[in-house]
Amino acid sequence: MNDEQLLRYSRQILLPQFDVEGQQKLLDARVLVIGAGGLGSPVALYLAAAGVGHITISDFDKVELSNLQRQIAHGSDDIGRPKVDSARDAMLALNPDVQVRTIDRALHDAELRDAVLAADLVIDGSDNFTTRFEINRACVAARTPLVSGAVIRMEGQLAVFRADLDDQPCYHCLYGDGEELAETCSQTGVLAPVAGMLGCMQATEAIKVLTGVGQPLNGRLLVVDAATMTFRTLRIPRDPNCPVCASAMQ
Secondary structure, eight states: OOOHHHHHHHHHHHHHHTTHHHHHHHHHOOOEOOOOOOHHHHHHOOOOOHHSEEEEOOOOOOOOGGGTOOTTTTGGTTTTBBHHHHHHHHHHHOOOSSEEEEEEEEOHHHHHHHHHHOOOOEOOOSSSHHHHHHHHHHHHHTTEEEEEEEBBBBBBEEEEEESSSTOOOOHHHHHOOOOOOSOOOHHBBBBBHHHHHHHHHHHHHHHHHHHSSSSOOOTTEEETTTTTTEEHHHHHHHHTTTTTTTEEEE
């Protein structure tokens, strides 16, 4: 770590439980961020600012005017550009010290598996159950930690799934084969700062997992109601018959 890095990250390094060792772990880390929208935007910006050394960000979409209310990695001049390109530019503007790889398409099957295998941690900022289930399967197979978030209206959820640890539940243990909810932000709306709150929490949990600082939400679900500013934490039981993680953990 050079003198410029020591100065840039000095406020984190000052934390007794973090120190230079924690910062070096971030600089060496490889994180895959799936989605550059309302959750992925603050995640990507804060991971870059915090000094996560290698960040891959995947999104198939282009920036639209309606995105700008909450997707803070993009600006008015970015309308029409691939979200991963504008997110990369915003990340590097904050911190040119990090390496950012972009994938301007949705990841599936072998490409998703390879991307997850190459990462130390995956952050799911997608907006539908089909994608979340696929990401979960890939993370379980690769034994890669997964930080999962969701937001709608003035509500959010956050959980950390540790396929790299024994006896931990996965995303499928939480939701089973339940049918996808029809509600989306484009139909029911979302308050901009609530997406920012959940994205910042995802980035925080990612940093905790990568550095070993604090107690991540391993196997727990945090439920946020911003309307009343209340938080509930629920333990997620592991399903011994889960078709995704039961056999993989044996």
